[in-house]
Amino acid sequence: MKTVQIAGLDAIPIVQCNLGHTSQPKHLWDKDGFGYYRCPECGLAWVSPQLTDNSVSQIYATIFSNKHSKHQRPSNFSAYAPVLKKLRPYRQNNQLLDVGCFTGNFLLAAREQDWDVEGTEISESAIAYAQAEYGLKIHLGDLTSLDLPENYYDAVTLSDVIEHVSDPLETIQKIHKILRPGGILYMDTPHFFSIPYLAFKQDWNVFFPWHRTYFSVSNMQYALENSGFQVQQIEAIGVLPMHRFNAWRAYQAAKDTPSKMDSIKRPSFIKKYKNILRPIWLVAKSLHYLPFKLLSALGIHIGTKLIVYAEKKS
DSSP states (O other), X not given: OOOEEETTEEEEOOOSOXXXXXXOOEEEEEETTEEEEEOTTTOOEEEESEEOHHHHHHHHHHHHHHHTTTOOOOOOOGGGHHXXXXXXXXXXXXXXXXXXXXXXXXXXXXXXXXXXXXXXXXXXXXXXXXXXXXXXXXXXXOGGGSOOOSSOXXXXXXXXXXXXXXXXXXXXXXXXXXXXXXXXXXXXXXXXXXXXXXXXXXXXXXXXXXXXXXXXXHHHHHHHHTTTEEEEEEEEEOOOSOSOOOHHHHHHXXXXXXXXXXXXXXXXXXXXXXXXXXXXXXXXXXXXXXXXXXXXXXXXXXXXXXXXXXXXXX
């Protein structure tokens, strides 16, 4: 497929559903020079033309330099406690891999609970930071390109990652290879058919070009089951994020004026009292998930975040 250029970045047209369906995709809209399409057979949505991995790495380098100019070492890992609790019964080899770990906050939380942790990441800057600051073992590259041991890991996690990769199905299949039989996969990702989508359509802030693929409950389950997984839990929860922030325009501005990347500032009182406000926020967030969990149990999936636990069949 011929490479095209958008704003100085390489991109490749994607004309077919990643899950193997061959029907003519439905064009949804155009945004910031990119088209958005949806498979009429399974509902998978994607961006086309799609940024190459090298282009996404360039974007991550800009984002990293802006996000972490005043980065502080994380000390509160309570946000990760629910996931780690779900992973605990699967500890056998004690090996956990976090895919797309960025600077390794989740790995630090898992290490606090005595997991042997590794990560993967495509941002060299993020890896250098995580290794220098925390001594973490992180592999450079897309998961599908890495030579990792098969049938090895107890748990593989991807938080807000599967939507970024160039080939989601191949990524899921690679995870199946490296998990031990009976091992667990955890993923979360924006849920395409959700309340903010209905409210904002293409203006919802999750629609930007380095989010390359968008899943719903049914096509995520299809991808997992056809890759050898047994889905243990799948639900769509929450209403956040629910705003129109345009990450692509912020990135474009940041190339010239780095401070503009941080265009959404936290109020000063939040910064001052974050240690007090954080647990209150986490409790409130958990409570607001409850009705969405109930709706998911009834087969009604309208939450913004898709949460998945899937076990590799023994």
